[in-house]
Amino acid sequence: MTPQELENKMKELVAGVIGMPLDKLSGDADFARDLDVDSMKAIEITGAIEKTFKIIVPEEEIRKIRTLNQATALAKQLLDIK
Amino acid sequence: MVWDKEKIKTILPQREPFLFIDEVIEVEEGKRVVAKKYLDPAADFFKGHFPGNPVMPGVLTIEAMAQASIILFYTAKPGIAKTNPDYYLTNVNVTFKSPVYPGDTLILEACNFKIVDFGGVIDVTAKVGDRIAATMRGSFAVVAKKRKNGK
Numbered sequence: 001m002t003p004q005e006l007e008n009k010m011k012e013l014v015a016g017v018i019g020m021p022l023d024k025l026s027g028d029a030d031f032a033r034d035l036d037v038d039s040m041k042a043i044e045i046t047g048a049i050e051k052t053f054k055i056i057v058p059e060e061e062i063r064k065i066r067t068l069n070q071a072t073a074l075a076k077q078l079l080d081i082k
Numbered sequence: 083m084v085w086d087k088e089k090i091k092t093i094l095p096q097r098e099p100f101l102f103i104d105e106v107i108e109v110e111e112g113k114r115v116v117a118k119k120y121l122d123p124a125a126d127f128f129k130g131h132f133p134g135n136p137v138m139p140g141v142l143t144i145e146a147m148a149q150a151s152i153i154l155f156y157t158a159k160p161g162i163a164k165t166n167p168d169y170y171l172t173n174v175n176v177t178f179k180s181p182v183y184p185g186d187t188l189i190l191e192a193c194n195f196k197i198v199d200f201g202g203v204i205d206v207t208a209k210v211g212d213r214i215a216a217t218m219r220g221s222f223a224v225v226a227k228k229r230k231n232g233k
Contacts, residue, residue, distance in 0.1 A: 038172075039200065039201065039223070040172045040173060040201055040203070040221040040222075040223060041173075041221075043196050043197075043198055043201055043202065043203050043221065044195070044196065044203045044219075044221060046196050046198075047195040047196025047203050050196065051195070059198050059199060062198060
């Protein structure tokens with residue numbers, strides 16, 4: 001998977017979970033402040049990422065991730081995609 | 083039977099008449115549990131829902147699925163569950179597919195979508211025999227108790 005493919009898939013996943021059109025989802029929008037993503041929705045996003053990419057997201061990372069860009073960077077790191 | 087009602091009562095805070103799990107028949111720790119609930123035709127809710135045409139209220143099917151979710155949480159996070167935290171259902175996305183009647187036995191299969199220390203998202207299917215009654219994706223928060231005796 002290329003970095004671009006991963007970025008696209010991550011955007012699709014997050015948009016799907018939060019119910020937002022792809023073209024409205026900005027990579028640097030704050031999940032809590034701008035997108036109304038609460039901690040429960042963050043768990044669901046994490047689960048979707050894990051199931052799609054077959055990775056385990058460390059629990060301590062969930063509360064640290066604030067934006068789609070940060071989530072994508074973490075997924076790249078866990079999948080060793082550069 | 084894997085877990086009987088006495089074991090279940092050590093996990094679930096609910097009690098009769100609001101305990102909607104009779105036994106747990108399959109456990110894959112942290113991944114999946116299957117539980118059963120026999121629906122006694124004499125249960126009070128059948129008297130009013132509806133007179134002469136008793137059917138299981140959908141909200142109580144949701145409650146049964148939520149209780150199965152708590153049991154799954156226990157298998158994933160026993161250390162936290164054993165502190166008897168409060169569980170708050172925060173979101174449900176449920177589809178009812180067929181009615182449930184007095185005398186039916188609900189089979190509740192709860193699968194881990196994602197469980198963390200402070201909550202979880204669980205996929206649950208409720209069946210009667212091979213017939214699907216409802217499916218649900220539910221999320222719940224797990225919060226340490228701060229009060230005792232209702233104070």
